[in-house]
Amino acid sequence: MKKIIALTLVSFTAFGCAEMTSVLNEVNNSTGTSSLTNSEVISGLKEALTIGTNNSTALTSRLDGFYKNPEIFIPFPAEAIKVKEKVEAIGMKKQVDEFVLTLNRAAETASKEAAPIFIDAIKNMSIADGFAILRGNNNAATQYLIEKTSASLKIKFNPIVKNAISTVEVTKYWNPIISAYNKIPFTEKQNPDLEDYVTTKAMDGLFLMIQKEEANIRLNPAARVTDILKKVFGS
Numbered sequence: 323m324k325k326i327i328a329l330t331l332v333s334f335t336a337f338g339c340a341e342m343t344s345v346l347n348e349v350n351n352s353t354g355t356s357s358l359t360n361s362e363v364i365s366g367l368k369e370a371l372t373i374g375t376n377n378s379t380a381l382t383s384r385l386d387g388f389y390k391n392p393e394i395f396i397p398f399p400a401e402a403i404k405v406k407e408k409v410e411a412i413g414m415k416k417q418v419d420e421f422v423l424t425l426n427r428a429a430e431t432a433s434k435e436a437a438p439i440f441i442d443a444i445k446n447m448s449i450a451d452g453f454a455i456l457r458g459n460n461n462a463a464t465q466y467l468i469e470k471t472s473a474s475l476k477i478k479f480n481p482i483v484k485n486a487i488s489t490v491e492v493t494k495y496w497n498p499i500i501s502a503y504n505k506i507p508f509t510e511k512q513n514p515d516l517e518d519y520v521t522t523k524a525m526d527g528l529f530l531m532i533q534k535e536e537a538n539i540r541l542n543p544a545a546r547v548t549d550i551l552k553k554v555f556g557s
Contacts (some may be wrong), residue, residue, distance in 0.1 A: 374535030383433035389426035394527030431486035
């Protein structure tokens, strides 16, 4: 099973017709079947990644998709942890909790717009690195997406997060916190980039969910919800 899945991946990003044919022959020989075609293998991987990204964004964009998921929950910025400790000590724990909630709400709001970005990345993936994916493990395709698309995704995602931050009024809760902290004598002034922080955390959370979906489709027959997935990943 692992071999057919790994070999399936390389067909999506195969680096030449001869190599692609060779890989496909190895796939079919290893499973005793000649029923898989190049286009079916490619379609299977594209569909797996599309379903994985759609499922992931659906999970993260719903209410409490980040806030009540301990795997991707966005905490108070670590670089400003002194701010949290100081303002809680002067009676502002409620404001801190509300601020953290709005961070997660911003990520949830931004995730609503993420699916098309990931789908576009899938459609435009280069075929040059296919052999690297061939020998990869159950998150090889996700790691490939992280490596090849993170920079451009961040550029596209940042304004979405900026708008989301405005929508859920993150700064309404942050500004009193940071103002109170910066008024405390002998403290080093703090003001982390909240847009960058939420963008990075939101992307990390989405990639983690995509990774889980990828592994599920690879290993769990019940997750192969279309005929092409059953044929390609179940061979």
